[in-house]
Amino acid sequence: MGLSLQSSGRSRRGNDRYRQMSEINVTPFVDVMLVLLIVFMVTAPLLTAGVEVNLPNADAPAISETNNRPIEVTLNAKGEIFVGETQVSVKKLPSLLKSVASENIKDQKIFVRGDQGIEYGQVMGIISIINKAGFSKIALLSDPTR
Numbered sequence: 001m002g003l004s005l006q007s008s009g010r011s012r013r014g015n016d017r018y019r020q021m022s023e024i025n026v027t028p029f030v031d032v033m034l035v036l037l038i039v040f041m042v043t044a045p046l047l048t049a050g051v052e053v054n055l056p057n058a059d060a061p062a063i064s065e066t067n068n069r070p071i072e073v074t075l076n077a078k079g080e081i082f083v084g085e086t087q088v089s090v091k092k093l094p095s096l097l098k099s100v101a102s103e104n105i106k107d108q109k110i111f112v113r114g115d116q117g118i119e120y121g122q123v124m125g126i127i128s129i130i131n132k133a134g135f136s137k138i139a140l141l142s143d144p145t146r
Contacts, residue, residue: 051082056116058142070109070139071100073130075123077115093126094133101135109137 051074073093074082081088088096101108110130114123123140130138 051076051085051113053077053113053115054117055113055141055143058144070111071097072111072113072141073097073126075112075114075118075126077117079118079122081126090126090129093129097130097133097135105134106136108135109139110135111139111141113141 053074053076072082072084076082081090081093083093083096083100086096097110098105112123112127112130114126127138127140
């Protein structure tokens with residue numbers, strides 16, 4: 001009558017309540033990773049910088065980028081010249097390119113973007129100035145989506 005049997009093998013004091021968990025709770029980790037993914041998805045399109053230009057059409061293959069990042073020289077519809085997002089005059093273009101370029105000028109790539117509304121002679125004049133400054137890897141960019 002006063003005898004009680006315990007089938008679970010636990011003691012009456014409840015020592016098993018304080019046993020360590022052997023599993024890792026990954027829910028907070030997944031929550032943080034999803035928030036970071038959303039942040040990067042929102043900010044990635046905003047990282048592309050440049051001057052708005054209406055590029056001409058071309059059926060040429062895309063240029064693959066290597067370790068050295070190319071310098072972008074842009075001519076907009078008004079004939080203004082930009083290196084990256086910095087407006088520059090024709091006279092200061094060679095010195096600015098040399099200061100922005102990596103150590104080896106011969107291997108530095110320069111992408112020239114020209115609005116399709118400007119004259120071909122203006123684009124060729126800028127390419128000539130860049131070439132006289134010592135740069136030999138010059139490419140013209142076009143818009144392949146049209």
